[in-house]
Structure formats: structure tokens, C-alpha cells
Amino acid sequence: MRTPYYESTIHRQIREKRENRKDRIKGDLMRYGSDVLKSEEIKQAFEQTHHQWSTVGEHTVRVAFSSVMICYALRKLNIKVSIPAVVVGALCHDLGILGRSEKFSSAKECSREHPKESVEVAREIVSDMPEGTEDIIERHMWPAGESEAPNSIEGVVVSVADKYSAVKDIVKGSEVKNTGVKNYLRGEKQKIADKIK
Numbered sequence: 001m002r003t004p005y006y007e008s009t010i011h012r013q014i015r016e017k018r019e020n021r022k023d024r025i026k027g028d029l030m031r032y033g034s035d036v037l038k039s040e041e042i043k044q045a046f047e048q049t050h051h052q053w054s055t056v057g058e059h060t061v062r063v064a065f066s067s068v069m070i071c072y073a074l075r076k077l078n079i080k081v082s083i084p085a086v087v088v089g090a091l092c093h094d095l096g097i098l099g100r101s102e103k104f105s106s107a108k109e110c111s112r113e114h115p116k117e118s119v120e121v122a123r124e125i126v127s128d129m130p131e132g133t134e135d136i137i138e139r140h141m142w143p144a145g146e147s148e149a150p151n152s153i154e155g156v157v158v159s160v161a162d163k164y165s166a167v168k169d170i171v172k173g174s175e176v177k178n179t180g181v182k183n184y185l186r187g188e189k190q191k192i193a194d195k196i197k
């Protein structure tokens with residue numbers, strides 16, 4: 001059996017490793033995504049709901065974090081990947097959703113058209129667009145809807161991170177709903193118990 005001291009040392013090492021990786025990701029996001037992070041659009045993104053319980057901004061940051069983490073893993077496997085293109089692509093991929101209700105007449109139209117709109121937003125706010133970024137953004141919906149498949153490893157990274165984050169958003173949303181149902185049922189049970197008394 002491990003001693004408490006040994007366990008705490010291991011836990012500390014894991015925590016420090018995680019914190020170092022988080023700082024490294026934050027550093028890459030600030031370094032390559034500063035135009036986006038300073039923009040009015042990213043501020044607005046935190047005001048708009050997305051995937052039921054999240055916001056476009058929160059989802060965007062999650063996709064960017066996961067994308068960069070995948071890049072580190074790929075580099076460990078000696079697979080070349082452009083982190084600047086991944087950062088800008090991930091941070092801009094859904095900015096075309098902003099003002100969704102005024103821009104699009106249906107959820108289907110929003111799903112089909114927002115990647116092109118996101119490219120337009122990226123062109124406006126990013127001064128020096130890394131090579132391949134526009135394709136990453138335009139094809140990020142793959143394999144959903146009618147999107148073309150990514151044409152680069154960076155595009156695959158952002159598409160996968162996007163789906164992973166979307167699924168997490170939706171599952172967490174259903175967990176929240178379930179908790180609500182449980183609380184409601186608990187309340188109803190209590191009312192019935194009070195009546196019986």
C-alpha cells in the first residue's frame with residue numbers, strides 16, 4: 001500500500017504537469033490568437049448562447065484548448081502541425097454564428113452558412129492570417145451537414161476538437177436537465193408525502 005506522502009507527491013506532480021500544460025496552451029493562444037482575443041467579436045461571443053447551456057465564447061475557448069492539446073500530442077509523434085493556423089482557425093471557427101437570429105432564417109441555414117460567415121469575420125479581425133486558416137474554418141463542420149472534408153491535418157484537428165466540445169456541451173446540457181427533473185420529482189414526492197401525513 002502506498003504511503004500518503006508518496007500519493008501526495010504523485011498527485012502534486014500530475015497537478016503541476018497539468019498546470020504547466022495549461023500555461024503553455026494559454027501562452028500559444030495569446031501568442032497566435034491575440035487579434036481574435038482582443039476583438040469585439042470574441043466579447044460578443046460570450047453573450048450568445050450555444051449548444052443549449054454554453055456560449056459561443058466558452059465553446060470557442062474549449063475548442064481552441066483541445067485543438068492545441070491535440071497538436072502537442074501530434075508533435076510528440078513527429079507529426080508536423082501548424083499551431084498558429086490551428087489557434088486562429090479554432091478561435092474564429094464559430095464567430096459567424098454571432099447575430100444568428102438576424103442573419104439566418106433557420107437552424108439548418110445557420111449550420112450550412114456560418115462557416116463562410118466565420119471566414120469573413122476572421123478576415124476582418126486577423127491582420128496576418130496563417131496559411132490554410134480559411135480552409136480550416138470553412139470546413140470545420142465536417143463530418144456534419146454538407147461540409148467538405150478538411151484538406152489539412154490542422155483542419156482535422158479543429159473539426160475533431162469541435163465535435164468533442166459540442167458533444168460535451170450537449171451531454172452536460174442533458175445532465176443539467178436531468179438534475180432538474182430529479183429535483184422536480186423530489187419536490188412532487190415531498191408534496192405527496194405531505195398530503196398523506
Ligand SMILES: [Fe+2]
Nearest residue numbers: 093094140141
Ligand atoms: Fe460551427
Ligand SMILES: [Fe+2]
Nearest residue numbers: 059093094162
Ligand atoms: Fe463549434
